[in-house]
Amino acid sequence: MFDRFDIFFVQQLVNGFSVGLVYALVAIGFTLIFGVLNVVNFAHGEIYMIGAYAGLLAILVLAPPWVALLLLVLAAGIAAGIALERAAFKPFRRFRDEASLKSKAMRESTLLSSLAISIVVRESVEKIFGADMQAIPRAYADAMQEPISLGELAVASGQIAILAAAVVMFATLQWILKRTDIGLSIRAVAANPLGAQYVGVHVDRTVIATFAIGSGMGAVAGLLIGLYQGTIFPAMGFAPGVKAFVAMVMGGLNSIPGAVLCAIVLGLAEAVATEFFGQGWADLVAYVFLVLTLVFFPTGLFGAGRERV
Amino acid sequence: MSLLAVRGLVVRMGALEILRGVDLDLAAGEIVTVLGSNGVGKTTLMRAISGVYRPARGSIQFAGEEIAGLASHAIVARGIAQAPEGRQIFGAMTVAENLRLGAAVTRGADRAASLDRVLSLFPVLRERYHQRAGSLSGGEQQMLCIGRALMAQPKLLLMDEPSLGLAPKLVRQVFGLIAAIRAAGTPVLLVEQNAKAALAIADRAYVMDGGRIVLAGEAAALARDQRVRAAYLGGHVGV
Ligand SMILES: Nc1ncnc2c1ncn2[C@@H]1O[C@H](COP(=O)(O)OP(=O)(O)O)[C@@H](O)[C@H]1O
Numbered sequence: 132m133f134d135r136f137d138i139f140f141v142q143q144l145v146n147g148f149s150v151g152l153v154y155a156l157v158a159i160g161f162t163l164i165f166g167v168l169n170v171v172n173f174a175h176g177e178i179y180m181i182g183a184y185a186g187l188l189a190i191l192v193l194a195p196p197w198v199a200l201l202l203l204v205l206a207a208g209i210a211a212g213i214a215l216e217r218a219a220f221k222p223f224r225r226f227r228d229e230a231s232l233k234s235k236a237m238r239e240s241t242l243l244s245s246l247a248i249s250i251v252v253r254e255s256v257e258k259i260f261g262a263d264m265q266a267i268p269r270a271y272a273d274a275m276q277e278p279i280s281l282g283e284l285a286v287a288s289g290q291i292a293i294l295a296a297a298v299v300m301f302a303t304l305q306w307i308l309k310r311t312d313i314g315l316s317i318r319a320v321a322a323n324p325l326g327a328q329y330v331g332v333h334v335d336r337t338v339i340a341t342f343a344i345g346s347g348m349g350a351v352a353g354l355l356i357g358l359y360q361g362t363i364f365p366a367m368g369f370a371p372g373v374k375a376f377v378a379m380v381m382g383g384l385n386s387i388p389g390a391v392l393c394a395i396v397l398g399l400a401e402a403v404a405t406e407f408f409g410q411g412w413a414d415l416v417a418y419v420f421l422v423l424t425l426v427f428f429p430t431g432l433f434g435a436g437r438e439r440v
Numbered sequence: 441m442s443l444l445a446v447r448g449l450v451v452r453m454g455a456l457e458i459l460r461g462v463d464l465d466l467a468a469g470e471i472v473t474v475l476g477s478n479g480v481g482k483t484t485l486m487r488a489i490s491g492v493y494r495p496a497r498g499s500i501q502f503a504g505e506e507i508a509g510l511a512s513h514a515i516v517a518r519g520i521a522q523a524p525e526g527r528q529i530f531g532a533m534t535v536a537e538n539l540r541l542g543a544a545v546t547r548g549a550d551r552a553a554s555l556d557r558v559l560s561l562f563p564v565l566r567e568r569y570h571q572r573a574g575s576l577s578g579g580e581q582q583m584l585c586i587g588r589a590l591m592a593q594p595k596l597l598l599m600d601e602p603s604l605g606l607a608p609k610l611v612r613q614v615f616g617l618i619a620a621i622r623a624a625g626t627p628v629l630l631v632e633q634n635a636k637a638a639l640a641i642a643d644r645a646y647v648m649d650g651g652r653i654v655l656a657g658e659a660a661a662l663a664r665d666q667r668v669r670a671a672y673l674g675g676h677v678g679v
């Protein structure tokens with residue numbers, strides 16, 4: 132069906148797709164938090180890193196089955212997200228009226244406070260575990276690398292795991308946002324914080340839930356990619372953080388479907404760039420996309436006027 | 441005894457004192473209206489009662505309990521819902537979702553009952569149930585705003601300029617509704633620009649100016665008051 136070059140190329144696209152899914156999982160957390168509070172959470176990449184380390188610790192200490200491992204990491208991410216919100220965001224959310232809930236002052240102070248927390252967390256992890264890549268126990272590393280052939284294509288079991296985890300998490304998120312009270316509250320605060328207060332939405336609890344959901348997903352993404360690529364180290368959250376940020380901007384800042392789509396496009400584009408220009412160029416793709424988006428589509432690729440979140 | 445008793449309420453925005461010591465009472469079963477020109481502090485008063493603004497001084501007692509300084513969700517949970525100025529509906533969400541958000545503080549069985557009640561009060565919301573709230577006409581959005589507040593099964597309903605921007609026929613409909621809501625047992629604190637219609641359905645009225653209450657009394661008496669007629673009823677003789 133394909134000649135050699137084509138198979139290799141399609142293989143790269145499959146890889147790019149699974150990388151894009153990971154960016155998407157990270158981008159969702161970014162986008163949710165931006166939608167609700169209008170702030171960029173600079174510590175989101177560290178949540179991703181914490182997910183990977185929490186998973187690694189669980190593997191070393193408990194060697195749990197996969198589902199238990201994922202649930203543990205989800206819980207660790209949720210806990211870290213809640214702690215992050217209390218430490219870096221809550222102190223700057225003193226005022227009640229609509230002007231201050233999403234105010235410029237809050238945006239600027241939380242930019243710095245989340246950046247500060249991210250540095251402290253990264254340096255602490257480096258102090259405790261060292262700056263190097265962590266060795267991943269064979270059983271788990273190998274489980275991610277089992278070849279599965281789909282016709283002439285070969286994908287790794289880890290890619291299937293990433294795909295499955297992403298699909299489950301996207302579906303769960305949509306269900307939460309559309310069907311549950313807390314999801315409705317998240318959308319309400321994102322769309323109209325003043326209206327949300329009038330109907331009696333518990334704004335503080337809603338903000339915590341937003342961080343919990345976004346951070347849980349980010350942490351699971353960190354573990355999956357860490358195990359799959361064998362790259363668990365303190366600064367591992369930086370690159371996916373940048374990619375997820377770019378995906379959020381391309382998607383229009385507060386559209387989850389937009390961010391997911393753009394994250395996948397970014398993953399694919401990086402794979403293509405690697406193919407044609409070599410590894411070093413792939414990381415440039417995100418920045419090129421960012422600049423092009425900001426210049427030509429300042430409200431994102433899908434335009435303004437959609438529902439926030 | 442008053443259901444709602446506001447005493448010496450002061451609200452500041454930075455250095456500005458917007459409310460400068462407001463006293464107001466509302467008894468169970470009443471419609472009380474607050475009149476006054478633009479910018480005198482009516483919306484600020486309503487927001488302070490709903491907990492959107494935190495009072496700098498003064499007290500707000502509701503059903504014998506101090507609520508000044510509580511968060512807005514806690515106040516809605518205690519039974520004060522508001523149909524706010526500018527409606528503040530969630531335009532990108534469906535009518536159904538807006539109503540469900542209005543019931544954020546109630547539980548399952550209560551919700552079904554409030555939903556039945558609200559949809560029978562506003563048949564148009566049943567027709568538009570799955571449409572985006574933003575696609576509704578202005579009048580329909582106002583019905584949604586009021587219906588959403590009623591979903592919380594409030595013991596007191598605050599309404600801030602519900603007739604603003606509506607055609608005369610809809611204005612009559614809104615005032616008819618206010619009377620019906622009171623008749624069904626929910627007292628109403630009503631802020632209105634349409635002083636004549638408000639005084640016609642209210643039991644008592646307050647007139648605000650410069651962040652203070654400057655006149656208070658029976659609605660019928662205020663409707664005959666020369667100062668009120670001159671300032672808010674167009675000054676015509678023989679209403
Ligand atoms: N968030 C705010 N910051 C500063 N001033 C405000 C704010 N909200 C209202 N004001 C001022 O408070 C006064 C009363 O406003 P408002 O309560 O909306 O009046 P009304 O509802 O009677 O028209 C106005 O002079 C307005 O400019």
Ligand SMILES: [Mg+2]
Nearest residue numbers: 482483484525
């Ligand atoms: Mg007003």
